Amino acid sequence: MYRYIPNTREDQEKMLSAIGAGSVAELFSDIPEDIRLDRDLDLPDAMHEQELVSHMKAIASENVNTADHPCFLGAGVYDHFIPSVVGHVISRSEFYTSYTPYQPEISQGTLQAIFEYQTMICRLTGMDVSNASMYDGATAVAEAALMAVRSTGREKVLVSRGVHPQYREVLRTYAVHAGIGIAEVGLSGGMTDLDGLRDALSGEAGVAAVILQSPNFFGVIEDMEAATALAHEYGALTVACVDPVSLAILQPPGEYGADIAAGEGQPLGNPLNYGGPHFGFLAAKQKLVRKMPGRIVGQTTDSEGRRGFVLTLQAREQHIRREKAVSNICSNQALNALAATVYLSVMGKQGLKQVAELCLSKSHYAYSKLLATGRFEKVCDAPFFREFAVRSVDEPVETINRRLRDRGMIGGLALERYYPEMKNCWLVAVTEKRTRQEIDAFVEAAAGGGR
Amino acid sequence: MAKLIFEMSKPGRTAYSLPRCDVETCGSDVLIPEKYRRKKDAELPEVSETDVIRHFTELSRMNHGVDTGFYPLGSCTMKYNPKVNEDIAGMDGFRAVHPLQDDETAQGCIRILYEMDRMLSEITGMDRFSLQPAAGAHGELAGLLVIRAYHAHRGDTGRNKIIVPDSAHGTNPASAAMAGFEIIEVKSDERGGVDLEELKAAVGPDTAGLMLTNPNTLGLFDENIKEIADIVHDAGGLLYYDGANANAIIGVCRPGDMGFDVVHLNLHKTFSTPHGGGGPGSGPVGVKKELEPFLPVPLAEYDGKQYRLDYDRPLSIGRVRSFYGNFGVILRAYAYIRTMGPDGLRKVAENAVLNANYLMHRLKGHFDLPYDRTCMHEFVLSYGRHKETGVRTLDIAKMLLDYGFHPPTVYFPLIVSEALMIEPTETESLETLDLFADTLISIADEAERDPEKVRTAPHRAYTSRLDEVRAARNPVLVYVDEDTAE
Numbered sequence: 048m049y050r051y052i053p054n055t056r057e058d059q060e061k062m063l064s065a066i067g068a069g070s071v072a073e074l075f076s077d078i079p080e081d082i083r084l085d086r087d088l089d090l091p092d093a094m095h096e097q098e099l100v101s102h103m104k105a106i107a108s109e110n111v112n113t114a115d116h117p118c119f120l121g122a123g124v125y126d127h128f129i130p131s132v133v134g135h136v137i138s139r140s141e142f143y144t145s146y147t148p149y150q151p152e153i154s155q156g157t158l159q160a161i162f163e164y165q166t167m168i169c170r171l172t173g174m175d176v177s178n179a180s181m182y183d184g185a186t187a188v189a190e191a192a193l194m195a196v197r198s199t200g201r202e203k204v205l206v207s208r209g210v211h212p213q214y215r216e217v218l219r220t221y222a223v224h225a226g227i228g229i230a231e232v233g234l235s236g237g238m239t240d241l242d243g244l245r246d247a248l249s250g251e252a253g254v255a256a257v258i259l260q261s262p263n264f265f266g267v268i269e270d271m272e273a274a275t276a277l278a279h280e281y282g283a284l285t286v287a288c289v290d291p292v293s294l295a296i297l298q299p300p301g302e303y304g305a306d307i308a309a310g311e312g313q314p315l316g317n318p319l320n321y322g323g324p325h326f327g328f329l330a331a332k333q334k335l336v337r338k339m340p341g342r343i344v345g346q347t348t349d350s351e352g353r354r355g356f357v358l359t360l361q362a363r364e365q366h367i368r369r370e371k372a373v374s375n376i377c378s379n380q381a382l383n384a385l386a387a388t389v390y391l392s393v394m395g396k397q398g399l400k401q402v403a404e405l406c407l408s409k410s411h412y413a414y415s416k417l418l419a420t421g422r423f424e425k426v427c428d429a430p431f432f433r434e435f436a437v438r439s440v441d442e443p444v445e446t447i448n449r450r451l452r453d454r455g456m457i458g459g460l461a462l463e464r465y466y467p468e469m470k471n472c473w474l475v476a477v478t479e480k481r482t483r484q485e486i487d488a489f490v491e492a493a494a495g496g497g498r
Numbered sequence: 499m500a501k502l503i504f505e506m507s508k509p510g511r512t513a514y515s516l517p518r519c520d521v522e523t524c525g526s527d528v529l530i531p532e533k534y535r536r537k538k539d540a541e542l543p544e545v546s547e548t549d550v551i552r553h554f555t556e557l558s559r560m561n562h563g564v565d566t567g568f569y570p571l572g573s574c575t576m577k578y579n580p581k582v583n584e585d586i587a588g589m590d591g592f593r594a595v596h597p598l599q600d601d602e603t604a605q606g607c608i609r610i611l612y613e614m615d616r617m618l619s620e621i622t623g624m625d626r627f628s629l630q631p632a633a634g635a636h637g638e639l640a641g642l643l644v645i646r647a648y649h650a651h652r653g654d655t656g657r658n659k660i661i662v663p664d665s666a667h668g669t670n671p672a673s674a675a676m677a678g679f680e681i682i683e684v685k686s687d688e689r690g691g692v693d694l695e696e697l698k699a700a701v702g703p704d705t706a707g708l709m710l711t712n713p714n715t716l717g718l719f720d721e722n723i724k725e726i727a728d729i730v731h732d733a734g735g736l737l738y739y740d741g742a743n744a745n746a747i748i749g750v751c752r753p754g755d756m757g758f759d760v761v762h763l764n765l766h767k768t769f770s771t772p773h774g775g776g777g778p779g780s781g782p783v784g785v786k787k788e789l790e791p792f793l794p795v796p797l798a799e800y801d802g803k804q805y806r807l808d809y810d811r812p813l814s815i816g817r818v819r820s821f822y823g824n825f826g827v828i829l830r831a832y833a834y835i836r837t838m839g840p841d842g843l844r845k846v847a848e849n850a851v852l853n854a855n856y857l858m859h860r861l862k863g864h865f866d867l868p869y870d871r872t873c874m875h876e877f878v879l880s881y882g883r884h885k886e887t888g889v890r891t892l893d894i895a896k897m898l899l900d901y902g903f904h905p906p907t908v909y910f911p912l913i914v915s916e917a918l919m920i921e922p923t924e925t926e927s928l929e930t931l932d933l934f935a936d937t938l939i940s941i942a943d944e945a946e947r948d949p950e951k952v953r954t955a956p957h958r959a960y961t962s963r964l965d966e967v968r969a970a971r972n973p974v975l976v977y978v979d980e981d982t983a984e
């Protein structure tokens with residue numbers, strides 16, 4: 048017997064006799080003999096529950112984890128504190144065991160939470176409309192580019208080299224096969240080279256979108272206002288890839304005139320999860336709403352005039368429009384977006400600002416301490432948030448990271464992996480979770496001292 | 499109705515607890531140039547922790563999940579979501595691992611990816627899996643890009659069409675369009691399978707491939723599958739298996755043995771991971787050997803001692819997502835497969851099919867059954883009495899809400915009018931199936947006696963019928979309160 052299958056032998060016999068079938072095998076008689084599997088699958092035998100838990104614990108212990116080891120690694124996924132409340136809410140099985148809210152009368156919980164999520168994303172980004180979530184930051188940016196192509200009728204996209212390298216890879220996968228041209232805009236002093244951007248815009252006829260990230264992959268705050276103005280001058284849309292925590296203190300995309308705001312939502316109450324599940328957010332100006340991919344929730348009333356919520360503007364979607372849909376997305380990352388909604392409710396107007404300020408202060412503290420050791424030098428002089436790049440004077444980053452690991456810490460990213468010209472450059476993230484003591488120990492170990 | 503969290507906000511209330519700043523640096527007023535700073539605070543709610551918990555608990559109670567009751571939503575495989583798998587996904591050794599840690603410090607995670615690749619390959623009869631796609635539709639996109647890359651690599655550049663049956667999920671044609679293909683739709687024959695003559699006429703030197711769900715969305719196994727595969731392969735095309743309905747065949751037969759070249763699975767359907775109110779899912783994509791070089795990067799490798807992520811795959815279509823996929827979902831599915839084992843997985847399919855046939859048998863005298871043959875994991879009824887009673891399938895679905903059931907999928911597949919697509923899954927008992935059948939039959943009777951009552955359902959749900967037309971005509975997509983209105 049298997050605990051997830053309630054049918055007893057007696058039940059099975061009763062059902063078979065009702066159907067008029069002699070055996071369960073008879074029900075599979077439409078499957079031609081020669082393609083039936085005439086053996087058991089070659090898989091390990093079933094485990095009982097206790098055995099399973101021990102097995103999984105043993106595998107988990109093969110990983111170094113950030114709960115036990117202070118983490119200074121970011122690069123798109125950040126070790127922020129998650130209030131206990133978040134896990135408790137998303138563990139309510141009425142939320143996590145439900146499907147996409149196709150039947151609104153018994154899905155008001157999910158629907159209202161998404162409506163609240165959309166409102167929070169719009170308030171953070173300063174945009175007019177938000178969808179219910181995308182798979183992650185990378186696909187949100189790629190879909191934003193497709194949206195821009197659809198609404199401008201143009202087929203070229205410019206993307207800054209300051210945008211997360213993996214996002215650019217995904218953008219390339221999505222766009223190139225759809226016949227969309229991608230060109231990259233270089234960097235200058237850790238920021239997007241705006242002269243280069245102007246050259247690219249004037250050189251390339253018919254650019255649909257300019258994609259910038261701020262804070263960019265190096266943590267640097269870009270001059271989004273100038274870039275947006277430049278894009279608009281050439282009739283291109285601006286896609287702002289932004290960090291939701293930073294938006295508590297940084298100018299929101301809506302204020303500098305971006306047309307689409309997209310990004311990774313993980314920092315809002317979602318664990319690292321070895322890269323997923325997280326969620327992407329996508330918000331836009333009102334005029335683009337019918338070009339948006341994914342689920343959107345709207346307010347309405349029931350037959351007695353009471354407020355309620357439903358999935359809406361579905362004529363954009365694959366289940367209605369099939370090959371003419373704006374995207375193929377069906378399942379999204381609803382539960383992760385719910386976690387973000389709870390997180391933002393807990394943090395609220397003041398708390399999120401404090402998180403952002405703490406990240407800012409602690410990362411600057413770590414930065415100046417590292418420079419003060421003399422073992423690291425500046426890569427650029429631009430303002431940054433939560434994350435920064437430094438160059439090791441005489442050691443490969445791998446050596447530094449190994450030393451940190453020996454002392455129970457998780458070091459930063461070797462930038463050379465994505466930017467071959469950035470030899471010995473190290474990308475370090477410092478969230479509100481890192482204490483002064485941890486940062487001091489980190490700096491000491493990074494500099495090679497204190498054995 | 500529940501208040502919105504914004505309507506509960508009161509300046510000065512807090513639900514957060516944060517450390518004091520323990521380093522002496524300046525704040526944003528000094529560290530960030532003024533022109534980059536936010537001028538007006540984002541109007542997030544200001545509420546207490548009690549408020550947050552009460553609010554979201556209230557919302558959760560307005561939801562129906564698998565744990566609340568029967569959820570026979572066709573093609574969605576709403577089976578029970580094992581609790582121990584949630585505990586496992588919550589272990590610090592998994593949830594608190596950063597995706598860019600060195601491979602040596604993430605051996606457990608890469609091991610899960612590697613073993614899942616091996617196990618899913620065995621289950622489907624394929625050679626290699628990428629676990630990167632985040633959902634079924636995402637797997638379709640990845641798989642179609644692989645097909646595209648395969649043809650292109652052979653210099654076979656004229657293959658720009660994907661054939662899709664008229665019974666297919668909407669994501670199939672949408673994914674094919676996104677991958678840059680033109681779509682050719684083929685009709686179903688009178689038994690609900692692919693019409694072979696239509697297919698023969700549709701294939702040619704421009705055929706990149708055929709996308710097929712088997713069993714299809716009618717819940718019927720296409721017994722001509724070998725011929726279909728031959729027709730497509732002979733024309734130089736490839737076969738894509740949409741794994742949305744894999745719960746019917748797991749351990750019984752394998753897409754790889756049917757002739758499919760590319761497969762995606764929905765871990766959130768067949769492999770019991772929760773749907774989360776619409777996600778996260780996971781849509782791993784598997785291929786036969788010839789297509790392996792084109793899979794997304796990276797893939798997990800094992801040399802007998804160490805696990806590692808392999809990025810050196812020059813023919814890859816590239817990434818379809820950041821990092822390695824919805825790892826937490828993959829992990830739950832891994833735990834499920836290890837719990838069930840080979841015998842348990844076959845019993846999943848056997849009982850899913852038995853339950854569906856029993857329920858079909860109970861209901862077929864009371865509703866029309868357009869394809870009256872043995873079904874697999876699901877079946878499609880039609881409410882043919884709507885002209886006489888004025889009651890539509892939608893009304894019957896809404897009436898089911900009053901009895902604590904989630905309705906079946908309605909109006910799909912598109913080739914059946916007034917369709918009800920019912921998938922009970924193997925995790926439901928005979929008693930539940932009987933109660934559901936009795937209820938649906940009584941609603942059909944009610945539609946004869948008191949059609950108005952059915953047309954105005956639900957009467958006992960959290961809300962009465964919601965006006966979807968109004969929502970679309972005058973979209974209100976965010977909350978605007980007086981304080982923040984400009």
